[in-house]
Amino acid sequence: MRKYCDYISVDCVIFGFEIDRLNVLLVDRTLRGEGESDIEFADHTLTGNHIYETETVGDAANRVLYDLTGLTGIYLEQFKTFAHPDRLKKENDRKWLLHDGRDPDKRIVSIGYFALLATQDVTIEWKGRNVKWVPYHEIGELAFDHNEILENALIALRNKAKHEPIGFELLPEKFTLSQLQKVYEIILDTEFDKRNFRKKVARMKYLIPLDEKQTGVAHKPARLYMFSREVYEKTKKDLFDFWV
Amino acid sequence: MRKYCDYISVDCVIFGFEIDRLNVLLVDRTLRGEGESDIEFADHTLTGNHIYETETVGDAANRVLYDLTGLTGIYLEQFKTFAHPDRLKKENDRKWLLHDGRDPDKRIVSIGYFALLATQDVTIEWKGRNVKWVPYHEIGELAFDHNEILENALIALRNKAKHEPIGFELLPEKFTLSQLQKVYEIILDTEFDKRNFRKKVARMKYLIPLDEKQTGVAHKPARLYMFSREVYEKTKKDLFDFWV
DNA sequence: GCAAAAGTGTTCGGAGTACACCCATGT
DNA sequence: ACATGGGTGTACTCCGAACACTTTTGC
Structure with missing residues (x-):
């Protein structure tokens, strides 16, 4: 069993394109209370994971992508790193981390990657959570600092697209x-x-x-x-x- | 006394321009043995530091810059993050970290920033180590993965300079x-x-x-x-x- | 036959490129 | 007076921007 490094994670903003929309792959985050039907809150996160102790961050990002899509060789680029001391400190985020057996006071660095692919069928379950494409403009408030990460990913994508031919990566x-x-x-x-x-x-x-x-x-x-x-x-x- | 976060650091590639040269600010790294004049090795590092527990990484980078130059409001940009599991594992690097009372097996994430300023007088001592401008093309093998960080900084600077007016930042x-x-x-x-x-x-x-x-x-x-x-x-x- | 998107050419102004000489100052 | 870098104009080509109609297919 490989061990995770508990203070380094990657977050992947997976962009997909379909007809005339830019989509982003999101994962459901639902925290249940005591009773079966007792839902404390439900929202979404970007895709991401802690890295293994002996793994590079690039490998970790590719692993997340592969687990979700079964695809390799996807366009993937590191765009920015997020390490604000309060990035995991919203009330729901603390509850979620505690429920998950993690320490909500641990400062976690997250290295942001964005990926480009044509929207298509992807694994709809990932670590027991539902995964789905959501049009960029319909994305509401996300968990943690994921709205900030998402915004920065789009800016990075834009800047890159202006000067290098990466639009193709979003098409079949x-x-x-x-x-x-x-x-x-x-x-x-x-x-x-x-x-x-x-x-x-x-x-x-x-x-x-x-x-x-x-x-x-x-x-x-x-x-x-x-x-x-x-x-x-x-x-x-x-x-x-x-x-x- | 503020506490450092021992697994997150920033490395700053500080570029300076002079007449017709691009310089980089480097810090001496000399490990002395038992005797006074017994030098085990001597080379250079980029400027950088661990971040404080409650500090943002941007603030940490600005702090490093301020400590070195006494300047604020310098052009500073995060360009890439380095977290390879072996990035601190060369023999000299291990010795240096041990000598410094740090754990050479701890995996440290370093967030890379580059800064632009006109080459001018800067603090010549920093935490008891000498600091100096070195022309980019005369830089030899650096400590840790700092050659890789430096290369990536130059690439980032180039790409930025092609599309945004930042050349001015290197001039008076x-x-x-x-x-x-x-x-x-x-x-x-x-x-x-x-x-x-x-x-x-x-x-x-x-x-x-x-x-x-x-x-x-x-x-x-x-x-x-x-x-x-x-x-x-x-x-x-x-x-x-x-x-x- | 009609709805829907594919495909095509011209004109104009502005920007990139190549290229050579005189000017103002300090010594 | 001379060495040094400052400062300027023209011709040609290519690109970006604006703009409207015909063609091919499925239904």
Whole structure:
């Protein structure tokens, strides 16, 4: 049995994209009282876990992701660390930790990661708790400091998306240009002109057009594209677009 | 007496700029043996410290900076966290920690910050150890995982400098355009054409030309400029230069 | 045939790039 | 007078922004 390091944890903000929404994977947190149907409170947390004593934090984040989705090789990036002395001290948080046999006064560092994947079926139970996709804009008050972590994750995602081609990570392997445009519109909270957007992406050699089209749609079927990381790594120019 | 939290620390990569060099502030680490003149090893560390039990990590980083420089309001940014299980396990590191009365087997999370300031006089002693500026390219093997932290700090600085106006933070309040150009050339490891560079910065409203010139230089004295953060915040357009 | 999204071209202004010479000062 | 870095303009190309209509499919 591997031992946990009880003062280091990772929290993963798992983003998923679907049609025209950005989703986040949340876990139910329900604290029951004495009676079976006696619920003291119910809310949600981000996904996360303590790290094992001999494990790196990156491995811990990948482990959390794998346990939830069964997927490996997911886009995952460390974006910020949270260690405020009061981050676990709200009343419900203390109760939850106590109930869970943990020390609510222990100061825990949490290293924040965000992950990107296409919204799809994931394990719906995780350590006996329910897991579900929730649209970003419908997320209410979360446990601990998870609202703060979530906000920072979105900011990090935005900044990254502005300068590096990671929108693809939120789409299935094959996608249409309209889906790609939508991803960027949602992430960056803006709108693009369709013709200008297509002119722009047409210059990107690492966006490979396929000889394949959508099927089963009630309109002209769109061409499918793939992202090629190899071509990207080879052709990317280190642009000094440089501060402006 | 405030108590330290013995498993959370901050490491600060303090960058300074001078003429045409990027410097980093390092602290001597000399472990003496039994005899007075018996030196077991001598190398360098980044600046850093454990955090106090009730302190935020940002406050701890600012405290380290203040202790070293006497300055407040310095540009400071959290860039990455280091928590590899073996990060303190090199032989010399173990000896040093033992000598210092600390437990070399305790896993310590270190939250990395980088700071930017104009190279200038700083406290030359800190907790009984010597402190000095060292040009980035002359830095050899450092203690612990500090080479890794340093590398990551430079990468973070570069990425930030490409998209946000932080080059100013490495210069005195009033500076010339040639100094500014040099800062960016050093950070980004490239060269710019003087005329094009000036055309570019001329568009930036937050770069304020002063009615003041250099004095005491053996050539045509250059005009001085200031950076206005207020103007920047007001006029910056959130550019979606967007991945390319 | 109609609803729905796919796909396509032109014009204009602004920014990046390449490139060479005169100017003001201290010594 | 000379060495040193300061300061300036033009031509060309490419990119971003604005803007409207035809095409292909499922129903």
